[in-house]
Amino acid sequence: MTLSNLAPIPELYVSHESAQKLKHEAGNLPSWDLTPRQICDLELLMNGGFYPLKGFQSEADYNGTVENMRTADGTLWPIPVTLDVSQAFADKVEPGQDIALRDQEGVILAILSVSDKWVPNKANEAEKVFGADDLAHPAVNYLHNVAGPVYLGGPITGIQQPTHYDFRARRDTPNELRAFFRKMGWRRVVAFQTRNPLHRAHQELTFRAAKEAEANLLIHPVVGMTKPGDVDHFTRVRCYEAVLDQYPASTTHLSLLNLAMRMGGPREALWHAIIRKNHGLTHFIVGRDHAGPGKNSQGKDFYDPYAAQTLVAEHQKEIGIEMVDFKQMVYVQEKAQYYPVDEVPEGSTVLDISGTELRRRLREGLEIPDWFSFPQVVQELRRTSPPRSRQGFTVFFTGLSGSGKSTIANALMVKLMEMGGRPVTLLDGDVVRKHLSSELGFSKEHRDINIRRIGYVASEITKNGGIAICAPIAPYTATRRAVREMIEAFGAFIEVHVATPIEECERRDRKGLYKLAREGKIKEFTGISDPYEAPTNAELVVNTEGMDVDYCAQQVILKLESMGLIKA
């Protein structure tokens, strides 16, 4: 029978006095401002969640992890934990040097003694770790479009843990959880990993899993980073708290895990199991399509839905944690009860609501039945996900100079203002360059900064329930995708490709810029001496050739209506 060894796990922190001293000394070191994902990784490195790693992986450990899920000394470790940095920073640092790692406010959290610096083969990392070099996978997209080009590795000296102001009482380090289990006399505990709100099926499943394993239950949701577009963790935690009452008193605990998920399916499930072992758990629930990222660019699932269970089953002994495999629970109408899908009485009516269907009902303000979820959970979800017609959104026009973006955007703005209900802001290319980006030129780097600024402002507007209309050229696919992700975290993103052909734009030449560009007097001019990567998956394509502006704006209005964003 599996019982936990609840002795403390090694952490990477130095004593309080040494930390104070180190902090002073570290002021003179080159310092790296950690990204949100790196802060999550660092926290788990320092508090033992990633035991036995002692820092960001060296090149040899990284290679082993990528190629065969083992670090150089043979330890099972399926997901790379590396410090990606910019080329400019990498040029300033050499192996043998110490660097200070700071959070986003500039607080020094740790010192990294750099032992390795290398340029990774990202395509290979994507293929081996995530199964495909396909940008539809969020971690692959992160790897190519967010992560820096150079990796640094080396041991960490922990100075202090990252500060969290939210849900402090619900966050536990591995040693805090171990101490809690010791204090409660819990020697068999099963963890439930989740990045979604809990509904009745999950409650039923976790309750059964705990019963089967004769164990206490730890609801261990991820609050670091999850899949772009997930319900935000503030809402989720309020939902988890509401569900806690549904379990028998003092059998169940809720603790938040500041992990940055990669959505790596089977490898990620294995990683989750190791992390749970480090938190003092004896059992771990692995469900259907654990940590699955959804569909690939061909519309197929990235992973076999049961590959995660197979991989964890193969390694559970080595990790020292027992897998409890998730039987999908479905509601049987005649019995008014949940059943594992393989135990449903013959001939009965099975009811289920998929995640997509739930989101549709929330979006459209439709009924969510009591058999599906708890009233408090539905109420929380409705509070943060009002129907689409009351949410913020962004209409993002992209197209060549002179394609008609600004004209349609202006017409759209006044039509939306005429309808009323939500504040409307127009972030036109030229206007932004005057007020937000006046120091920028038209190099690739500057265009990217410009578009990201627009994306940031639009995401804030969207988050706060307004309508942002953007109309820059935005010539690069990767940057448009980054903006889409920033915005989709808060509301809808409608990309409108104003696909007026270059010949027509040049014929119009409303600002006389094409002529100057042809004469070489304006450099890096989009469509002439600089690329325009046309969108392949825009929500709407309009061509202004021979069309009047009003008609084009009307097409956008119809699109918004069909998406439920405005009411007829």
Ligand code: PPS
């Ligand atoms: S970008 O690429 O999205 O950052 O461009 P954007 O901010 O939309 O700015 C485009 C406007 O700047 C004028 N302009 C140029 N455009 C493209 N390439 C070069 N080199 C250039 N130099 C100046 C041009 O008037 C664009 O406005 P629109 O409304 O698109 O015609």
